[in-house]
Amino acid sequence: MQIEINARKRTKQGTGASRRMRREGKTPGIVYGGKEPAVVIELDHNALYHQLRQEAFHASVLMLNVDGAKEQVLLRAVNMHPFRLEVQHIDFQRVLADVKIQMKVPLHFTNADLSPGVKLSGGIVSHVMTELEIRCLPADLPEFIEVDLKDMVLGNTVHVKDLQLPKGVETILRGSENPPVAVVQIPRALVADEAADAADAAAAEATPSASEVPTSKQSAEPAAAEKGGDKGDKGEKKAEKSDKK
Numbered sequence: 001m002q003i004e005i006n007a008r009k010r011t012k013q014g015t016g017a018s019r020r021m022r023r024e025g026k027t028p029g030i031v032y033g034g035k036e037p038a039v040v041i042e043l044d045h046n047a048l049y050h051q052l053r054q055e056a057f058h059a060s061v062l063m064l065n066v067d068g069a070k071e072q073v074l075l076r077a078v079n080m081h082p083f084r085l086e087v088q089h090i091d092f093q094r095v096l097a098d099v100k101i102q103m104k105v106p107l108h109f110t111n112a113d114l115s116p117g118v119k120l121s122g123g124i125v126s127h128v129m130t131e132l133e134i135r136c137l138p139a140d141l142p143e144f145i146e147v148d149l150k151d152m153v154l155g156n157t158v159h160v161k162d163l164q165l166p167k168g169v170e171t172i173l174r175g176s177e178n179p180p181v182a183v184v185q186i187p188r189a190l191v192a193d194e195a196a197d198a199a200d201a202a203a204a205e206a207t208p209s210a211s212e213v214p215t216s217k218q219s220a221e222p223a224a225a226e227k228g229g230d231k232g233d234k235g236e237k238k239a240e241k242s243d244k245k
Helices: 015-023 045-052 188-206 220-244
Strands: 004-009 026-032 039-044 062-066 069-080 087-094 101-110 124-127 131-136 145-148 157-159 180-185
Touching (some): 026 045, 039 045, 045 087
Parallel strands (some): 101 145
Antiparallel strands (some): 004 039, 026 039, 062 069, 101 131, 124 180, 157 180
16 A cells, blocks of 8 residues: 655745644645756645654555545655754655666564574574665565564675566665675674683683692692791700700
């Protein structure tokens, strides 16, 4: 089902007019392209804001209804307020049925929990890309592209050229580039724990046990104790002689 947006033509333009429009709960915008001149429009802010929260709104051919006249458009730009939840301006581009369009569409990752890398090896899926730039006719524009991960094993990577694209859709790549889309890898915490365990094991092997200490070193302390004992006996004998005198 195609998303429809209702708008009205603007009669007043300029910064002051746009500011007053926002205070009245309206959002200024523009529609351009195709074979018609650009038209400045205004839209109900609340309705527009809720539509912008739909993923399909950003990657679909939309039906723009301007004072009863309908035409197909693409969302091209949205300007948000720096800190308020307010749409300050929006741009739409007309599309022609026989002219290819260039869009970024979201990627939907499926069957990650069924992949051997996750289910059997305890890995996690790292999403390198979340959207893909494509080119196609307006009628062939998909809402999203599915990335099936069911056959992924630990260490495997899915690249753009591995994706199954819908009919009539092509990716926009430069030369021989083939960027990664997703990879199944060991969690960083697990890698850190394994490294720590390996370091502890290495330290334990490097530290000698008491049984490995040479015998000469082990007997050194008793010998020293005996010498100390001899000196103590001699001291006692001298003390006895002095008492007799």
